[in-house]
Amino acid sequence: MIQGNYYTDNEDLQNHFKHFIDWKEIIDLYEDGFRDAQEYKSTGNERLAMAPSSHEEALTFYEQILDAYGDLCGNEMSQLAAPMDRQGLKFENGKVTHPPEIEKFFEKFNDAGLRPLAFQKRYGGIGVPNVVKALGHEMSYRADGAISISVASVNLAAILEAYADKEMRDHWIPKLINDRYSVTMGLSEADFGSDLPSIRTRAEKIDGKWRLTGTKRFQTMACGLNKYPAALLALARTGGVDSGARGLSFFLVEGKDIEVTGIEKKLGIKASPTCEVAFENAEGHLIGEEGHGLSRYVIGMLNGARLSVASQGTGLATAAWFEAKKYARERIQFGKPIDQIPAVAKMLRRMERESKAMRCLMIEAASAVDHYHWRSLRAINANEKQPKDESMRKWEKLASTITPMAKYYISEMCNSIAYDAIQVFGGAGFIEEYDVARLYRDARITNIYDGTTQIQVNAAIGGVVSGMAETGGLRSHLQGMLDLVAREAAPESKIQTELFAELESLVTIYKGLEGEKKDFSSFEVVETATRTLNSLALAKTSLKLSGEARKERFKLAEEYAVESLGTALSSKLKMTR
Numbered sequence: 294m295i296q297g298n299y300y301t302d303n304e305d306l307q308n309h310f311k312h313f314i315d316w317k318e319i320i321d322l323y324e325d326g327f328r329d330a331q332e333y334k335s336t337g338n339e340r341l342a343m344a345p346s347s348h349e350e351a352l353t354f355y356e357q358i359l360d361a362y363g364d365l366c367g368n369e370m371s372q373l374a375a376p377m378d379r380q381g382l383k384f385e386n387g388k389v390t391h392p393p394e395i396e397k398f399f400e401k402f403n404d405a406g407l408r409p410l411a412f413q414k415r416y417g418g419i420g421v422p423n424v425v426k427a428l429g430h431e432m433s434y435r436a437d438g439a440i441s442i443s444v445a446s447v448n449l450a451a452i453l454e455a456y457a458d459k460e461m462r463d464h465w466i467p468k469l470i471n472d473r474y475s476v477t478m479g480l481s482e483a484d485f486g487s488d489l490p491s492i493r494t495r496a497e498k499i500d501g502k503w504r505l506t507g508t509k510r511f512q513t514m515a516c517g518l519n520k521y522p523a524a525l526l527a528l529a530r531t532g533g534v535d536s537g538a539r540g541l542s543f544f545l546v547e548g549k550d551i552e553v554t555g556i557e558k559k560l561g562i563k564a565s566p567t568c569e570v571a572f573e574n575a576e577g578h579l580i581g582e583e584g585h586g587l588s589r590y591v592i593g594m595l596n597g598a599r600l601s602v603a604s605q606g607t608g609l610a611t612a613a614w615f616e617a618k619k620y621a622r623e624r625i626q627f628g629k630p631i632d633q634i635p636a637v638a639k640m641l642r643r644m645e646r647e648s649k650a651m652r653c654l655m656i657e658a659a660s661a662v663d664h665y666h667w668r669s670l671r672a673i674n675a676n677e678k679q680p681k682d683e684s685m686r687k688w689e690k691l692a693s694t695i696t697p698m699a700k701y702y703i704s705e706m707c708n709s710i711a712y713d714a715i716q717v718f719g720g721a722g723f724i725e726e727y728d729v730a731r732l733y734r735d736a737r738i739t740n741i742y743d744g745t746t747q748i749q750v751n752a753a754i755g756g757v758v759s760g761m762a763e764t765g766g767l768r769s770h771l772q773g774m775l776d777l778v779a780r781e782a783a784p785e786s787k788i789q790t791e792l793f794a795e796l797e798s799l800v801t802i803y804k805g806l807e808g809e810k811k812d813f814s815s816f817e818v819v820e821t822a823t824r825t826l827n828s829l830a831l832a833k834t835s836l837k838l839s840g841e842a843r844k845e846r847f848k849l850a851e852e853y854a855v856e857s858l859g860t861a862l863s864s865k866l867k868m869t870r
């Protein structure tokens with residue numbers, strides 16, 4: 294793998310940080326009047342010592358984190374990716390063993406303070422908004438998917454900040470971080486993966502304590518990492534057998550109270566343990582209220598995990614594109630480097646276009662979550678019962694629509710980019726000695742776990758259709774971008790206008806369909822909505838650059854819009870025949 298600082302070697306990623314992200318509101322929302330810095334002054338709470346006290350300080354702090362992330366991931370984790378994939382994990386006598394190199398890297402990453410990226414400072418976390426987290430995770434996933442999960446799974450427990458009571462938050466979050474826990478999403482069972490409302494693991498209250506019994510499948514990191522422990526955030530049935538989603542509650546279960554009965558042999562992410570586990574009267578600590586396990590808490594956790602998969606796909610596509618670009622510059626055929634052969638240059642250009650579109654979409658999703666989540670968390674913590682205001686409702690809707698759009702699109706597209714990377718390498722790409730073969734295998738899980746593409750489309754379609762209504766939030770979000778692009782870049786923006794009109798047309802056709810025909814066409818509508826958003830985000834961000842850089846990015850945005858318009862027109866044909 295290319296070795297280097299994955300922050301400083303990636304101009305597009307840096308452009309997002311330095312020029313494209315609208316920081317003002319995100320910093321205002323996340324830093325909340327810089328209350329951590331004020332609290333540090335008055336209480337001396339050491340956890341808040343690094344808290345910024347101005348916009349400038351916040352940006353400097355966020356960039357330092359990204360630079361440190363880029364350095365450790367790009368210079369060290371990336372070099373472990375291939376040997377750890379070859380070595381894999383051992384399972385013997387009920388115990389999973391990670392190679393010592395992974396354990397050492399885990400300790401180094403932890404000691405550098407980079408592990409708890411998703412938590413707020415007051416609980417011992419780094420304290421950065423989701424847009425920074427997304428860029429950080431992108432760099433670690435560019436280095437390696439399996440090791441990224443092994444070192445950073447604790448971040449799944451950020452869901453406790455929103456839904457656990459104060460006592461549980463204050464006890465468990467610092468413990469999970471300081472005692473170096475790995476954290477697992479305890480959802481899937483052998484018979485129920487997408488169909489989570491039907492899961493069978495039971496939880497009963499016995500002598501005042503919750504006890505869980507059942508088995509779970511595909512539990513990433515449920516074994517912990519060698520001597521370091523694990524905790525599962527497990528979904529279990531507290532209602533009757535037929536109680537459906539409303540009978541499900543959410544528990545924290547310690548790894549020491551469950552049995553790991555095996556690990557899977559897999560196509561990719563081989564250095565990440567996928568465990569089969571058994572619960573036999575395992576003690577569970579209830580999170581939030583009984584009965585809201587799936588509808589509120591697991592959905593919240595999955596939304597965080599889906600953002601993380603969006604970073605995974607963007608990082609993986611970036612790795613594949615950079616590796617292909619380097620190889621194509623060096624590989625000579627017919628007396629010249631293959632990147633000068635139009636058919637190869639075309640593949641590389643598509644890889645660039647898509648990687649940049651993916652990063653825009655990842656940031657769109659993370660930023661929508663930032664706009665909603667911190668407002669909502671403040672209201673929850675203050676125990677405010679008043680109804681959500683209009684802005685909060687708008688961002689809630691956008692976050693819950695754009696997050697599955699990002700998970701679906703980026704995970705599908707990173708597979709396609711990894712496929713093309715192998716093509717650029719020719720025969721060498723098919724050989725395990727080169728990294729692109731591993732990237733291709735590792736990409737395949739991204740559109741399956743944390744909800745398959747089909748489940749993401751189901752999650753997004755309602756928000757797309759209602760959001761495109763006359764007063765819908767998605768329409769006004771897209772229209773705002775389109776107006777800006779048209780104002781600043783007319784007349785070149787014509788293609789963006791046409792694409793937006795095609796999206797409107799597809800939504801109208803979709804609304805007129807009946808029964809199963811609707812389900813058959815959801816994908817096409819979500820695809821065009823996602824491509825329209827990406828297309829406008831690429832064009833809008835080009836306006837933040839100047840000179841040649843601006844022209845070049847706008848050209849890329851146009852190429853992307855042309856391809857998207859073709860997809861939209863083909864979808865229209867399919868939907869109207």
Ligand SMILES: Cc1cc2nc3c(=O)[nH]c(=O)nc-3n(C[C@H](O)[C@H](O)[C@H](O)COP(=O)(O)OP(=O)(O)OC[C@H]3O[C@@H](n4cnc5c(N)ncnc54)[C@H](O)[C@@H]3O)c2cc1C
Nearest residue numbers: 478479480481485486487511512513567742743744745747
């Ligand atoms: C390596 C790996 C790691 C994992 N890590 C974890 C983990 O840490 N924790 C955890 O809980 N789970 C984990 N999983 C499980 C993963 O989330 C599930 O495999 C995934 O959600 C799909 O469920 P399933 O495998 O049961 O497939 P199924 O639900 O059986 O789906 C099979 C097919 O049917 C489609 N389908 C099913 N229902 C619908 C529907 N309503 N509409 C449209 N299409 C549908 C699916 O899209 C898919 O194409 C992991 C899986 C793997 C392979």
